[in-house]
Amino acid sequence: KAGVTQTPRYLIKTRGQQVTLSCSPISGHRSVSWYQQTPGQGLQFLFEYFSETQRNKGNFPGRFSGRQFSNSRSEMNVSTLELGDSALYLCASSLGGQGSGNTIYFGEGSWLTVV
């Protein structure tokens, strides 16, 4: 079956702009989580959505937001982009929610460069 699909794969934005990233989870998976990966900070948890509800949220400013649709697809949005937002944004899906022993499966990620 198809894996986790993220679009776009690569994008370049200017400071102050906003960006929306999309994630389609594995069919049947109801949980979608988002991570930011940078060389210095590793994998940082942004938020998790389960059945359209935000279950957990990481320690990121309000400029980072997300949502999940009834078909489990998810989007995350970053407003007022800063240079430090340049990173690989990874989406991960799981059958149940995180913390319940479910394996999470990552997409290939969206590489965001802010100039």
Next chain:
Amino acid sequence: GQQVMQIPQYQHVQEGEDFTTYCNSSTTLSNIQWYKQRPGGHPVFLIQLVKSGEVKKQKRLTFQFGEAKKNSSLHITATQTTDVGTYFCAGAGGNTPLVFGKGTRLSVIA
């Protein structure tokens, strides 16, 4: 909050040598998971450990979960160039999301 420390940050080995990465949590974990990320790729699930003192093997990889469920290790015997990548541990505690260590980047010199 929960923190997961992973060491070493980098490891360079000659092909055929062994490799070990260690993971320590500030709190007791319900389970620990290990992931591998190849250069330019995304993290891929390797294994999950749930029981205290659990040891699991996958070919040349041996995973251990500590008795107190606060630490774990991944040992690779006789490394190969295909083992190159970054290995992450991720700890789960109750209903909280996975907390990832910063990873150990393994380089294998042929």
